[in-house]
Amino acid sequence: MSLLATGLFNLLNYWVYVSLMMIGLYAVIAKTNLVKKVIGLSLFQTGIFIFYISMGVVSGATTPITWTDAERLRLGLSRVEVAPERAAAALAAVEEDGLDAARAALGPLAPADAARLDELLARPYTNPLPHVLILTAIVVSVSTMAVALAIVMEIKAAYGTIESDEIVTAELETARAARS
């Protein structure tokens, strides 16, 4: 039971990725319609996308686009109770001498405010690498889906059907006719 609870909290994204992949796999195996099979493949693919992006998540992190100390401080100051002139001094200090000087210029804060400000200033970035891999993969996946669908269209032109079982039957009949 505790395994299920910790799993739901820590591994939910991974379980969703497994479910999506298996839904896609089921469609690929069970559906006879070729377009349905292509759709199943694309579901399978998005499951893997979720897996990668989930690995890149860092708790409390922000998107990997540089967030300067000055921007963080400006946002933080709008959220805490601080005298305007000390806030201005801190903003001036962060441009000149960096974050530590700005914290010093700000002086003492209420403990809750200080914690909130420090958390914002220290927010890490999520891992950019999975984002890069998946970003290109999404565009590639739509291109490959186009090729797959083009092949399905040609199959329709050649066999007159896109049901895989009927195609197999037609192939068998052709083979039997050729042999006799």
Add this chain to the structure above:
Amino acid sequence: MMFVAAGVALVVAMMLFLARALLGPTVYDRILAMNSLGTKTVLLLALLVFIHDRPEFVDIALVYALVNFVATLALLKLVEHGRLS
């Protein structure tokens, strides 16, 4: 906090629209639900960017608002004229 509350409300609304899209019964109901879901998605994208404290990247919502129309247009063309060309 209020952004998160509004976001959860929007997700719940999206679930209701999704139920309509799954139930149908006609294809028009489904396209209507998809269209409304698209609007909801744009709003939720904008809200999420605010929840994450990076409101300057609201571009995602803008792209969605621009591109969302394509799918609806194509579906309409299919049900009305039966072709894309």
Add this chain to the structure above:
Amino acid sequence: MTDRWIVELLLAVVVVTAVGVVRARNLLVASVLLGIYSLVMALIWTAMEAYDVALTEAAVGAGISTLLLIGALIRTGSRIGGSKERDAPRIDKVALAVAVLTGAALAYGTLDMPAIGDPTAPVHVHPKVARHYIDRSMEETHVPNMVTVVLASYRGYDTMFETCVVFTAALGVMVLLRRRRPPAEPAPGEMREQAIFVVMTRMTVPFVLAYGSYVITHGELGPGGGFQGGVILAAGYLIYALVYGLAAAQRALPPRLTDVGAGLGVLIYAGVGVACLLLGGDFLAYDALNQADPAKGQQLGMTLVELGVGLTVACVMVTIFNEVAQP
């Protein structure tokens, strides 16, 4: 993560939608549901702070992939009914067993994965990969968006071949589907004679094209880049082609131009690499483009490369649409 709730609700939504897609009897219904699936995906990427991925999914999933499926439905004549009736309610027990067993094995494997969001997970701490990109990209290139830096510079070689894959896909679709027939003019009473669509097109298409160009050239500063911008540019063409008809769209942008453009983009990308070689650097090491200030060279190289990617992706998407949509 204060928005953890939103992520979890959205993950539940996405699984339900996936089941709906697979269960749908009618292929048209399946493609509508797949459109919904993709927009929920865009939300999940945003909620997990992957803005560049979300932008790509928003551009690709909303427009292009639904459109491709619809094109396939029309060309295969499976508009109504699609899968046969006998296909729907029956559950294939063998396939289900295979899926459940594989899923159980995979789920067992995830038990050893680090918890979601754990900052000490191996992927986050390797000094030469993620840590290097996060800590040093700003000082090495002066480009704020780390995703763009990794995409176009640190892993530029990888991205070049991704672009080649996209280009090859266009070649494949051309070889399979291209016919030398001019597309038919739309019949009277179609969309281009309805004022509401014409006005919409006139108002949105210029803006979509301008915004696509902006996304291609400003990938360094915010979410965006060649892949996303290229797809948005193509979406502008798609709106025009859907409303005014394929014949008018091909008069405005002849297929010959997009054929050349798709190849030219890949050439620009590889050409930047060769230029780096000629200037004495390594292939795609943009530092060589500006010896005095390597960061400037990096920025120049990334901008050129993104332009090449944008050109290829836009032309490929337009080509694919042209081939799929022709009657």
Add this chain to the structure above:
Amino acid sequence: MTGAELLTAVLLGAGAFVALTSALGVLRMPDFFSRIHPAGENESLGQTLIIAGLIVAAGPGGTALKLLLVWGFLMMTAPAATHALTRAAWQDGRRPWSRDDDGPAPPTPPRAGGAST
């Protein structure tokens, strides 16, 4: 809580309320033509309220401008799409359900013909 924050909270709350009620309407209304009404309410009023709330939260600047653009595009595309959809349904031969014609139960639409399910 400052005035701007209060205004944002009120606008977002109203927007969320509209979104939820319209979603309920789309789920509960008896046929396609009656479902268009709650959907349209979401696409015009609901999105206006939420984006107005976000603009207040963002303050003047580039973000507010982008949000205004989002609003403008949604205001243009969503009603046009709803209109076109209704037109397509009408031309496909569907007619609004009314209690007088069909009695209390909503009609089940014909399974065959057109692009119906």
